Amino acid sequence: MLTSLSIDQLRQITHGEVLGKNRTPQISQISIDSRQIIHPDQTLFVALRGAKADGADFIPELMEQGIRMFLVHQDWKKVNVFQDQATFILVPDTRKALQQIASYQRGQFSKPVVGITGSNGKTIVKEWLGQVLGQSFTVAKSPKSYNSQVGVPLSIFGIQPYHQVAILEAGISRSGEMKSLESMIKPDLGIFTTIGSAHEEGFSGLKDKIQEKLQLFQDTKLLIYCQDMVEIAKEIEASFPKDRLVAWSVSPGSDFTVSHKIIESKTRLFLVAHDLRAFTFLVPFTDKASVENVTHVIVAALTLGQDMPDIQEGLDHLKPIDMRLTLKPGINDSLIIDDTYNNDLAGLKVAMEFLSQQRPKRSKILILSDLLQQGLPEKIYSEVAELVKSYGIDQLIGVGQDIKRLEHFFPEKPTSIQAPRLFFSNLTLRASKMI
Numbered sequence: 552m553l554t555s556l557s558i559d560q561l562r563q564i565t566h567g568e569v570l571g572k573n574r575t576p577q578i579s580q581i582s583i584d585s586r587q588i589i590h591p592d593q594t595l596f597v598a599l600r601g602a603k604a605d606g607a608d609f610i611p612e613l614m615e616q617g618i619r620m621f622l623v624h625q626d627w628k629k630v631n632v633f634q635d636q637a638t639f640i641l642v643p644d645t646r647k648a649l650q651q652i653a654s655y656q657r658g659q660f661s662k663p664v665v666g667i668t669g670s671n672g673k674t675i676v677k678e679w680l681g682q683v684l685g686q687s688f689t690v691a692k693s694p695k696s697y698n699s700q701v702g703v704p705l706s707i708f709g710i711q712p713y714h715q716v717a718i719l720e721a722g723i724s725r726s727g728e729m730k731s732l733e734s735m736i737k738p739d740l741g742i743f744t745t746i747g748s749a750h751e752e753g754f755s756g757l758k759d760k761i762q763e764k765l766q767l768f769q770d771t772k773l774l775i776y777c778q779d780m781v782e783i784a785k786e787i788e789a790s791f792p793k794d795r796l797v798a799w800s801v802s803p804g805s806d807f808t809v810s811h812k813i814i815e816s817k818t819r820l821f822l823v824a825h826d827l828r829a830f831t832f833l834v835p836f837t838d839k840a841s842v843e844n845v846t847h848v849i850v851a852a853l854t855l856g857q858d859m860p861d862i863q864e865g866l867d868h869l870k871p872i873d874m875r876l877t878l879k880p881g882i883n884d885s886l887i888i889d890d891t892y893n894n895d896l897a898g899l900k901v902a903m904e905f906l907s908q909q910r911p912k913r914s915k916i917l918i919l920s921d922l923l924q925q926g927l928p929e930k931i932y933s934e935v936a937e938l939v940k941s942y943g944i945d946q947l948i949g950v951g952q953d954i955k956r957l958e959h960f961f962p963e964k965p966t967s968i969q970a971p972r973l974f975f976s977n978l979t980l981r982a983s984k985m986i
Contacts, residue, residue: 552579552656552710553712554659555578555579556655557577557578558638558640561578561595561652562640564651564655565622565651565652566642566651567648568625568640568641570630570634570639570641571634571637571638572635572638576620578620580594580595581597581704581705581708582595582597583649583701583705585606585609585613585616586904586907587900587904588613588616591616592617594620595621595622596613596618596620596622597622597649598610598645599649599701600645606645607627610623614633618637619637620638621637621639622639622640622642622648623641624641624642624643625641625642627639627641646701650700650703650704652704653703653735654734654737656707656710657710658737660717662714662715663717663739664717664736664737665716665717665742666719666736666737666740666742667719667720667721668720668744668767669744669746670744670747671747671840672744672745672843672844672847673698673744676742676744676844676847676848677719678692679848679869680742680848680851681895682868682869683849683857684716684718684852685865685895686861686862686865687858687861688715688716688857689713690714690716690718690895691709691718692706692718692719692895694706694898694901696720696722698720698721702722703732703735704735706719709896709897713927719736721767723763725753725754726755726759726763727763728763729764730766733766733767733769736767739772740772741773742774742775743764743765743775743783744844745783746764746783757782758782758786761782761783761786765786771795773795773796773797773854774791774796774797775797775847775854777798777800777846778798778799779801784798797850805825806824806825807822807824807825808822809821813837814833817835817836817837818833818834818836818842819831819832819834820842820845820846822846822850830849830859832849832862833863833867834866834869836869845866849862849866852865878909885912886912888906888909890902896922899938904942906942907942914945914946915946916945916946917944918948918950919935919948919949920949920950920951920954921950921951928953928956932954932957936960939971944971945971946971947971947972949973949974949976950976
């Protein structure tokens with residue numbers, strides 16, 4: 552999280568009422584899942600109400616884990632039972648309060664934020680753009696498809712002070728939903744991918760759907776879109792001044808005119824900017840959808856000022872999206888979780904949680920390479936060590952130079968299940984993370 556918060560700050564942000572034993576801790580972690588608590592003494596648990604469960608039902612269990620700060624609905628009847636043991640912030644709607652905290656945290660981040668929406672391609676563009684920009688910058692991005700009313704706040708809480716750019720995706724299923732997402736994301740640069748029939752029943756028509764999604768970009772400095780997508784282009788160009796638009800097209804006249812040539816299993820992309828600067832990139836895809844998505848990525852990277860060689864380096868290692876959290880059978884009845892698509896702290900947390908949901912095995916082995924472009928190594932590997940302990944990893948195989956920093960967080964001779972066996976190699980692997 553970008554900024555630790557006191558109880559009084561949380562009360563002011565959420566306009567809530569504070570009850571219970573005030574221990575005045577600084578909150579640096581926010582959780583909505585009782586299974587994902589790592590630093591209980593620094594965690595605020597937000598009790599969300601869903602169709603099947605109420606997060607407040609887990610409060611007794613969470614107190615046993617050491618959590619003493621809770622955000623609950625103001626009509627929760629058991630607050631009097633526990634208020635002598637913990638601090639409670641009571642609000643009319645915990646989901647709205649979660650979003651208010653996220654909006655505050657977003658306001659603390661002064662570096663560029665990229666917001667992505669559309670019917671298809673949001674997650675792919677986000678993942679690929681994160682990998683390309685990661686060649687030059689420390690990047691925060693939404694884990695998996697965290698693009699909903701709850702997923703967006705969780706994504707924002709993953710942004711750290713050392714990040715230089717954040718990439719957040721926004722997904723909606725009906726009219727009226729984008730306003731709250733926009734108030735949290737507040738993108739500096741926007742990308743509108745495509746429009747399609749997904750969630751069609753939540754809108755009065757195609758125009759309504761596009762207009763709803765465009766609310767995400769009401770205050771963006773620049774908005775990237777494909778001018779060949781006629782319906783999208785028509786609404787965008789009627790809603791935004793030209794100096795805030797970055798259009799690309801296969802036809803001349805756009806900010807970037809794009810052409811391509813297929814070379815065996817790759818595509819060579821040619822881009823000519825409106826000022827006649829020319830760019831050439833080689834991408835490892837030939838299908839129309841992938842070429843379209845990667846063009847959004849390239850235009851965004853150029854707009855953010857990334858150099859051509861770094862963009863190409865990132866493009867050289869792009870992988871299909873299905874290499875995220877792929878479960879594969881191994882020998883001797885083992886299971887392999889292939890998450891080599893990217894290698895960052897947020898992705899590691901998601902992979903570890905995915906690991907915990909699989910059927911139990913005799914041991915858990917984590918193969919992890921250096922986490923490059925992620926900020927201060929001391930901070931990063933401290934958090935990696937906490938994840939390894941929290942999820943009970945039995946053996947850790949580290950590949951690279953910086954990964955050896957993990958040795959400082961574990962005893963030489965393991966004495967408990969929280970201390971895994973460690974093995975390190977100096978080899979460099981592109982396959983960055985497997986569990």
